[in-house]
Amino acid sequence: MEERNLICINCPMGCPLTVTLGDDGSVISVTGNTCPRGDAYGRKEVTNPTRIVTSSVPVSGAKSGMAMVSVKTASDIPKGKIFDVVSDIKKITVTAPVHIGDIVKANVAGTGIDMIATRDVE
């Protein structure tokens, strides 16, 4: 048995959660939550925490002289892969024009998720 203490981030209450894990890593209980969203958050955070990663990469040939284009993972990636994702896009430079949603790096860090642009640069 293992206990993990978290803060639920789903509303300003910020309930302190205690998630109890069995020896096989499965969730036995979530306590401290005030509503069901806290229970779901506690379970996911402990078993499969995920995050959107955002960054910016250099862009060349922009008419506006913009130096950088902002990017994000198209959906959540496992939390443990954050640094892999960031280092995988370190060496990229994209060429203008770029549009919101354009893939900047497919299957970033082998996550199966694409890194996409979040702004237009003409």
Added chain:
Amino acid sequence: MEKVNIVIVGGGPAGLAAAAAAYDAGERSILILERDSMLGGILNQCIHNGFGLHTFKEELTGPEYAKRFEDQVEARGIACKLNTMVMDISPEKVVTAMNRTDGMFTIEAGAVVLAMGCRERSRGALNIPGYRPAGIYSAGTAQRLVNIEGFMPGREVVILGSGDIGLIMARRMTLEGAKVKVVAELMPYSGGLKRNIVQCLDDFGIPLKLSHTVVDIQGKDRVTGVTIAEVDSRNKPIPGTEEFYSCDTLLLSCGLLPENELSRQAGVALSPVTNGPVVNESLETSIPGVFAAGNVLHVHDLVDYVSEEAAAAGRNAAAYVRGDLVEDRSHEIPLEFAGGPRYTVPATLDPAKMGDAVTIRFRVGAVMKNRFVDLYLDDERVLHRRRQVMAPGEMEELVLKKSMFEKHGETSRITIRVEEA
């Protein structure tokens, strides 16, 4: 002199939403003046996600959120002048602005919407002793450098202040390879959103020291380290608690201040609490026909509410231009409050002018648990809402409906009371 019915000062999310809403209310003579080379305001540098959850039910990044509103403005064919700095607004609503192509020019505005946003509190106000070496940045400046210019200000970082920009930058700089050693916060609670504490600090094991401040900055040419210490309940450093952190960069995230030089010059009455204009239910300032919305009015944490508020200001500006907004302001009732709120926006309300509903926004001065937020018309309680927790970092809102006034009848006092449950 050129005449424009509605001049909007600032092309951030507030200005864009005000413009689109004024257009949708039937107004066609609208001009947005923006000093930057692009629309979108502060959102351009906020490349993290978490915008627009309320409005679009998805988590957008700042530039994506801004783009949705830029598209609305473009689709409506609303005129914008970029790289254009508004220099002055007269009480008669003559707007003086300047740019490279037109030089200095003036516009006679039928109505003005102030949407200039806010700026960061400067270090001068922080009162830190010692030299002024290089390597000290406001968190917002660092955000612009990293995200827009692609320049990393430093490698070893200490952050003073736990406002959202500081938290976001702690993560951003960590991902860019910097070592963020500590975030020190003067207050016993963080001014930032819970979600940012978890995802920007806890995720990376960055310690947050509450009730701590920077007492010394080392380094002559460049910062070489800072000393932080715990403070007592009167914010005085406690001797013996000093801790030294070596670093080459100190980021200051000590809060935002509405940018109201223009409003002040114009003679708009400002609130000493929010540093923004005092407005009535129509978001109209003390000068008839001059409206305000967004961070220039009071600092917001969620852009969704900025857009909502600004849309109301835009609609009211259109009504003013049409002559539909009653000019008589003698029936405005001041909103009173007790037990927690530090201010309310709007500050006054005229039930006859309010439309179907008015959203009242406020912030409390300290963390409070297990409260009721009650709204009284005279002695009748018309709203009774439970709040598990309220914090200075999270804006509160109440919706006051016209029907409440109709049911209550003649009203002479409106009071918001925060009471223990």
